[in-house]
Amino acid sequence: MLHSQLVIFKVVAETKNISTAAKRLHMSQPAISLQIQSLENEVGVKLFERSNKGVRLTKAGEIFYQKVQDIIDKIHEAYELARDAGGESKGKLYIGATLTIGEYVLPKLLAYFYKLYPEIEMRVKIANTDTIYHELVEKTIDIGLIEGTIDDEELKVEKFWEDELVVVVPYHHIWGSKERLPVAELLKERIILREEGSGTRKVLEIALKELGLDLNDLNVTMEFSSTQAIKEVVAAGLGVTIISELTVRRDCDLKMFKKLSILEAPIRRPLSFVLTKSTAHEKQKQLFINLLRNNELVAKLISQDICDYVQPV
Template sequence: MLDTQLLVFKTVAEQKSFSGAARVLHMTQPAISIHIQNLEDYFGTRLLDRNNRHVSLTEAGRVLYHYAVELSRLYDEARKAVAEVTGKVKGKLVIGATLTIGEYLLPRIAGYFKQRYPEVDITLEIANTQEIVRRVLGHELDLGLVEGRVEHPDLIQQDIYQDELVVIVPPQHPWAERKEITLEDLRREPVILREKGSGTRQVAEEGLKKAGLDLCALKIAMELGSTQAIKEAVEAGLGVAIISRLAIKKESRNNLLREVRLQGVDFKRSLRVAYSRHKFRSPSAEAFLRLLLSKEAFSLLD
């Protein structure tokens, strides 16, 4: 029980709130409060100062936090050492992914990983790039798969897949039989974009800007937080859109959508795995990372 209480205490200290710790540990807030109260009773002193929004460590809390971090590191090393000796990869693995990766790339890879390591319980969580990075840095996620590059000294990023954005139109659109369109063509059409904070939008915006066209010069018809919603809006003739080629494989095969290139614009991008420099990677996280960095993982997409 003391081990659990120390883990809860360490997480509250790092998240600076009971609600944040509850989210990271997948516990209720009252349960977090009970663990902290029991730990304070055990040591006979207050460990945390509470106010309406945040908590902070008392002097005694700062001393205990140092030992909680060290004990957590030792437990992690012990688990990893035992896993290496036994060859067993098991436990929880929490992976975050942006919408495009989470819908069109990750499910097959996660399914393949689960077949190889059936004792690993995988949780997949979907959000935009900014939110995934925030949660990786907050140690809420073991690994994050993102589309846009984010600079942060505590973040390690590695390329895992080369993707490309394309302009999509319905089959009846005048561009449907064209291989390329110009920037001026794009300026005249209503355009449907992903929401701000999306990696797809970031890459589209950067590619257009390098070619000399700002987003504000486009006729933006709507901004949507779902790739599927964008595809359906394009199919309905509400505008054209710029999305990942990964996302339209099925629609291209069934002639529901057509893709065209934008002349003079480089929409190529690297999809990346991101993880915290300071978070211990469990054997299951290490195994998933190895799979992502291998060619084996992406042969599943062909």
Template structure:
């Protein structure tokens, strides 16, 4: 038996499928299956029932799960304690960020942080909000900076900044400087992907005005940069973070239009796990970003 097999067992149970566990671990499904079979051989019991084409955890698997979680957690804590004792542990900082924050806010922020602490090795990982929170759960990153919705019961969550979401259109669009909320129904809305934190916030705001269900013409693109290019080319309109379109507004590639009686302000969240041991580099970054 090894820790990796226990970690994989817990991940399969948490995610509900071998395929999802394999995807999150960047390994093949047969590799996950081999680790599960190894555990079953070690314990002499089936941990999952694979009959009828479905995979269900057995009573033996249910009994093992809390012990496996505790072993994995203690192993991670022991590694952190040893690394802190050695000293190299505190020289590394891995920050995870959702796309908008990672691409438009953090580069300059981390640049200033590195000038203050040049001895630290800083790594930035960028994904959508659910992906970053998965990495935080699995200890791939030290902290997360996201703009989407976060389960405050599962993590330590604090606001570190805010940003407003604004309506933008092409420079030659027929709109003036201000429109009514109903006017956007007749336009093609350009969205980010379905699990984007920004998209969820915009949708929640439009639902309050009973407009969301009236928007029939839309396009979905996988990045903010692609959306900005499409809007600038006159392919539609979009509601995007101000920090993401500041440069385009400044040079006239996009134009901001005010929506009467509607303003979308979103919080930007700093998210951490509640851990026993904390890196000095994490504390240094927290003190820096809170100033």
């Protein structure tokens, strides 16, 4: 319980807002407030000053915050030592990935990595960006692979690939003869999107604003947490979508869909890996990071089918 309260305290302190912290941690605002109150009662002093603009650390809270990160790291170090003492000394690597990366990129990377290091046991969690952020904060994963970026000074974010969001339509759609589409044309069609909290949606929303179009201006008729579900609905002729080019490469080759770039400016986004300051599984993390930083190899792996990926040298 104390560990969870410390994690909640850390996120509230960094976001300076109960509502934002609740969204990141997938908790209700009352639950966040209750945990903070319980922690303050335990410590015996007020840790936050509340106002209509949000919350800020008291002097005592600032001192407490300086130690909390070390405490969280020590707790997870204790977890690792206990697992080792229990006979689980085999190398482990816990990876979290957002849906697009988890479905279309990570399997190829893992297949190659396993060929090189079969002794390392890999565990993977696939979820949206908000959930991966939560897992990183709680240090239940070693590396997060996300679409876009995460704004947290306690996390290190580094790009390993660049993706493009493209307009995807059925192959025989009226736009099928185009290679690029003016952004204003999107107002004329029913739009199928990823759910709120996904990296794809966040990047799209920011890009549209830069092009002078608000996401609320679109005729969004359906939202899904599954890219495959979106593709099925588009294939059925129920609308068009804007999703990762990685997810439709093969479908376009098979002439199921046609992909179009935005005419005014292609919507590009980084695919990044995110690390905490925890030293858990440091050797295994570094080996996987070395793979991610090998841009030429990553490009080859992404472009090939999982069954015939590049063999380790």
